[in-house]
Amino acid sequence: MQKILTLHLVSEATGQTLDSVARACIAQFPNTEVRLRHWNLIRTQIQLRRVLRHIANNRGPVMSSLTDPILQADMEAGCASLQIRLLDVLDNALHFLAEETGEEATRHPGGQYIMDENYYQRIEAMHYVLAHDDGQETRGLNKADVILVGVSRVSKTPTCFYLANRGIKAANVPLVMGIEPPEALFSTTKPVIGLTIDPERLIEIRRNRLNQMIPGKSRPEAVTDYAYIDLEKVQEELHWARRLCRRQNWPVIDVTRRSIEETSASILELIATT
Missing domain, CATH: 3.40.50 (Rossmann fold)
Known part of the structure; x- marks a missing residue:
């Protein structure tokens, strides 16, 4: 019988990057049906609390691309209290590039979506x-x-x-x-x-x-x-x-x-x- 997993994707922007990463990974697990739940444009603590309530009612692991330190901390605390696993997909990459460039990340939400x-x-x-x-x-x-x-x-x-x-x-x-x-x-x-x-x-x-x-x-x-x-x-x-x-x-x-x-x-x- 195929396993069913609900995966919550929480993003401050459009969620396209997070969705692409998730789908690329999901493709490697053909025996599990992964149902994606997208939470995009989450930029305030009120919005994040609403998301956490939905996650509590429809439990499943969380992949996040939040860059705001306050929201990131609230996300970690919320998932810890719910005993739900959380993966921040950008954190390691940001730390890696900060070390290589010697520059701190601006952590600007949706920074790749600028009208340049x-x-x-x-x-x-x-x-x-x-x-x-x-x-x-x-x-x-x-x-x-x-x-x-x-x-x-x-x-x-x-x-x-x-x-x-x-x-x-x-x-x-x-x-x-x-x-x-x-x-x-x-x-x-x-x-x-x-x-x-x-x-x-x-x-x-x-x-x-x-x-x-x-x-x-x-x-x-x-x-x-x-x-x-x-x-x-x-x-x-x-x-x-x-x-x-x-x-x-x-x-x-x-x-x-x-x-x-x-x-x-x-x-x-x-x-x-x-």
């Missing part, structure tokens, strides 16, 4: 992705940091949006067999990267998409008579796209077993070495 140059760069990148999604505005490809190409439904768009959140201007251009790609794609000086995928996985994704679009097609097997999901034609389409990338010396990433985050990491690595 990097913030506005991310906003600009997001606007760029919106304007250059799915082959739009190909005249602006030379303003991109990277251009993704591939057949329909290989996760070009979500990958571009993820990259935009990292401040990367990413355009994407669909490759459609029988239709010549835009000339701007061949003349650009920006890095072009192809995305590919296993044909059976692609058919599964496309079939689900068609079922959502076509009224009355609610079952996965409902859509069958489309070249868009014919195995032989999909294989031919993918081979054609690969050959095009090979002719143009564009690197290709297989996304079949990759998350968008992993695909993006590979793209960033390729950009850095281009």
Whole structure:
């Protein structure tokens, strides 16, 4: 029987960092169902007392990223009185960096979420992705940091949006067999990267998409008579796209077993070495 664990995540800011750390760790314990309870933007003692009351009623260990010394002390005291384990995920890192830099940490809540140059760069990148999604505005490809190409439904768009959140201007251009790609794609000086995928996985994704679009097609097997999901034609389409990338010396990433985050990491690595 699978064990069930409630894990409380307490943060002064958006909780994204804490959530990422928790999920990365949880993935290593497949025999336990971990139910996350997020407590974000906790910046006053009144808010923290409310959180501790909820934790007392729904007991489980706590992971915290509180930086304010007073709140941190109250969190430790509250968990000790409840006899609940507490892990401060930032404390060791802050002490480590303080020793290395010789500087005391400011302990400013949400210090990474400031509206600086990097913030506005991310906003600009997001606007760029919106304007250059799915082959739009190909005249602006030379303003991109990277251009993704591939057949329909290989996760070009979500990958571009993820990259935009990292401040990367990413355009994407669909490759459609029988239709010549835009000339701007061949003349650009920006890095072009192809995305590919296993044909059976692609058919599964496309079939689900068609079922959502076509009224009355609610079952996965409902859509069958489309070249868009014919195995032989999909294989031919993918081979054609690969050959095009090979002719143009564009690197290709297989996304079949990759998350968008992993695909993006590979793209960033390729950009850095281009």
